[in-house]
Amino acid sequence: MTASSILKPIIAAPSSTLPFLFILMWSSGYVVGKLALPYAGPFTLLFLRFALAALVLLAIALLTRAPWPTGWKPAAHLVVVGLLMQALQFSSLYTGLKLGVSAGVSALIVGTMPLFTALGASVLLHERVNGRQWLGLAAGLGGVALVVADRIGGATLAGLGAVSLALVGITLSTLYQKKYCSxxxxxxxxxxxxxxxxxxxxxxxxxxxxxxVRWGMELLLASGWLSVVNSIGAVSLLFLMMRTGEASKVASLFYLVPGTTALMGFAVLGETPGAMTLAGFMVTAGAVYVCTRQRRIRCTGR
Structure with a gap:
């Protein structure tokens, strides 16, 4: 059984659809998380999400006799990625929201990740990022700004610092995963x-x-979705795409998350997107196309 067997039905789909599946799965986490937060605090919800997902993967690993890391170095690298991608990113993000940073400002800060990933990939991973890709990355940042411009409000310095740590977490984990845990x-x-x-x-x-915790069917369903679809499905797709695509190009997909989340918020939460949100979504879609069209991101599994 291959390492990608837990995603076999998804991986069997045409490779060109995998980035779009990732965007949908990752974006859904913001909407489902908002639905779940009235029933549990941010860190409590995160623990439920992480614990359930870990138990599901443990059961799958034992049933399929999946190989565990041999030696302390591979295991240590996985621990570092877990601390950066899961613990630091989400704990910092939720702390910033609790300290008064609006969802729009948080999305804008974390949405700059592709720029920093492209810079880090060119320096640390020796990936070539050409002028057209840099232009697309910059345009994507402008599109993200359009999406959240009408939602920016006051925020404390501590809150902004916390959300900035979330940006650091997801950027470093993307680069670290590509270099040491591919x-x-x-x-x-x-x-x-x-x-x-x-x-x-x-x-x-x-x-x-x-x-x-206020236990109920809503919390159980939301926790299950966050654990299986987001912590397992979306993160696994991200790592699979990182294996077969350049880090800067895969990271550019995150520019589509704010706009996709806004559309999901309209459908599920009744949050009406404004004209600037729709314009920003179009700009970011074009920017991602510019960044990724030179070489299609493929994910065939191994």
Whole structure:
């Protein structure tokens, strides 16, 4: 059984559709998370998300006899990715929101990740980023700004610093995963990463929120979606695309997340997108096309 077996039905789809599946799955996490937050605090919800996803991957790994890392170095690399991608990114993001940073400002800050990933990939991974790609990346940043321009409000310096840490987490984890964990098994590697993130989220949930939960079908369904579709499905697709595509091109897909999330918010939450949001979505779609059209991102599995 291959490392990509847990995503076999998705990987069997045409490779050109995988980036769009990733965008839909990743964007859905913002909407479902907003639906779940009335029933649990941010860190409590994160712990439930990480713990359930880790248990699911552990069961899959044991049933399929997936290979575990041999030696402490591969395991340590997976721990680092888990701390950066899951724990640091989401804990910092939720902390910033709690400190008063609006969702629009948070999306704008984290949405600059493709620019920093492209810069890091050119320096650390020696990937060539040409002028047209830099132009597309800059245009994508402008499109993200359009999407959130009408939502920017006041925010504390501490809150902005926390959301900036989320940007650091997702940028560094993308580069680190590409450099050190590109051949890790998705089942056991994901289990390790999510377990580490859960260990970090648990004391935060206990200390700041008393682990207060309003159990109900809404929370159970939302936690299941966040765990299986987002923490397992979307993250696994991201890592699979990182294996077969350049980091800067895969990262450019994140420019489509704010606009896609806005459309989902309109359909599920009744949040009406304004003209600037629609314009920003069109700009970001064009920017992603410019950044990725030279070589299609393929994900055939191994």
């Amino acid at each position: 051949n890790a098994d998705l089942r056991t590697g994901g289990c390790i990463q999510l377990t580490v993130a859960g260990i970090v989220a648990l004391p935060l949930a206990l200390w700041f929120e008393g682990f207060e």
